[in-house]
Structure formats: C-alpha cells, structure tokens
Amino acid sequence: MEGASPRSCILRGFRYILCGMNPEYQYILARDTIDMIRDYQNDTGVLEYLDSLCFSIARLVEGKSVVEWGDLASICDQRYYSLKQGEPVPIDTKMLNAMYTKYENRIQKNQKTQPS
Secondary structure, three states: OOOHHHHHHHHHHHHHHHHOHHHHHHHHHHHHHHHHHHOOOOOOOHHHHHHHHHHHHHHHOOOOOOOOOHHHHHHHHHHHHHHHHHOOOOOOOHHHHHHHHHHHHHHHHHHHHHHO
C-alpha cells in the first residue's frame, strides 16, 4: 500500500466486490480497509469515503456477510465527525486489532486449505 493513493487502494478493493463477495475476498477487503483506516485516520476525506464504502457493502451483502462492515463504517463515521468538530476521538484500536487478526487468520486458513 505504500505509495498508492487512497483512491487507488479503494478501487482495487472493488475488484473483490465484483467477484461475488466470496468470503475470502471479503476478508481481504476488510483487512485492507482496516489498514487504510489506520493509515488515514486523520484524513477526513478518506474516512468519509471509507465510511460510505463500508456502509454500502454492509447493505449489499446483508445476510451473506462474514465481515462486520457496519462496525467498520461506524469506526470511520465516529472518527470522521469527531475530526470535523475539532475534538478527535481516537479510533477503536482494540476493535480494529481484533477484527484484523480474525480476518487475517481466516485468510491464512483459507490459503492453507486450497490445493496448490
């Protein structure tokens, strides 16, 4: 992700959405989204975009989701509005770390079970 613009990272993620939201693709997209939330936690433009993206995905895959897209949207939303009001609330790193670990473990597990 180093050197890539937030927009190019986000657009790359849409490739996974268009693949039918296979559970592994959801995990990968969520993991990369968490990285972007961490990397751009002080950028209101990126946070606003990620909030909208996560909220939209939550609505699109409702009932088929293996990722807590609504929670990711809420984290972005809270940070975005607190920055806009000039009273930044820290992102919920405990929740983000737990989600990141969960998704990374699922990705690794899926990679081990796929035939070479």
